[in-house]
Amino acid sequence: VIKRLIHRNPEILKEVDNCHMTVLHHAAYLKEMSQIAKIVLEKDSSLCYQVDMNGHSALHIAVKEGNVDLVREILNYGTDCIEVVDNDGRNALHLAVDNAVQIFERISRSFKTLLLLVMSRRTINNRDNNGKSALDIAVYNMAKDERLFLG
Template sequence: MYLAAESGLRDALVEILNTCEQPTSSAGPLNRTRLHAAVIQEHKGLKEVVSDMLVWKRSLAFLPAGSDNDWTTAIHTAAGGGKVDVIHTLLNHCPDCREMLDSNGRNALHIAIFCSRANMVSYLLKPTKWDKLIEDPDNDGNTPLYLLASSIFGAMCLWN
């Protein structure tokens, strides 16, 4: 299942999901789940692969990947990659994952700012969905608003 998700083989993934009552839950490299593998990759049908997996098992959106001291979730991975359509799909299936934090206490907005993903920052700043996240400090006490204002990326956003 991991390899099908990583490769974007939607037909194979759907076949596995439909025929295996309980596919194994073994993780891939860096303790990544099959959902992380799909989100990381760039392939056609990414949004559909993510949706198929979340229909099968919503809890995948909440599983961490990485080590005990340095981990992240699928929403953080999508935010860092600037994949707005994947974030939209994740939130349609699991709206609660919006407030998830990584091992550094960062939400998806923190990650989008760190990675200079203008499209993602713009999406995440829509007030009806993310208004509280702008004020959440990470483990270092930095809020996304502070990070945005103090970064070169923030200065570019303000001037455009």
């Protein structure tokens, strides 16, 4: 349906809303919209250079939202779009580093909380409604992360 709509009216891709955002900008906010973003980029890869009223390209937004698949896709269509800077003079790499630092800080706080809870030892063996202990969940999540890194 999307492809037919774009085929009939390709100029619709260049239309912007009141925040100067294109359909590609909106698609960058939601990982579920990555397929639509790919279709848009196939039709008009120049859209990866279009900025909204904050100077954010779709790449800026995809980076902020952690939409790794779309970041990869955008870079495939316009490798130099990483040079686009927002109204604060920041490119997508600036945002990625800032995001990573914020995530690390949250993880650090979570880890400190986790240590406090483990040290209390009162609930360490408790199981949830599915019969899983906190250790079971940790092992499962570590195995899942390992699969993501390996393949």
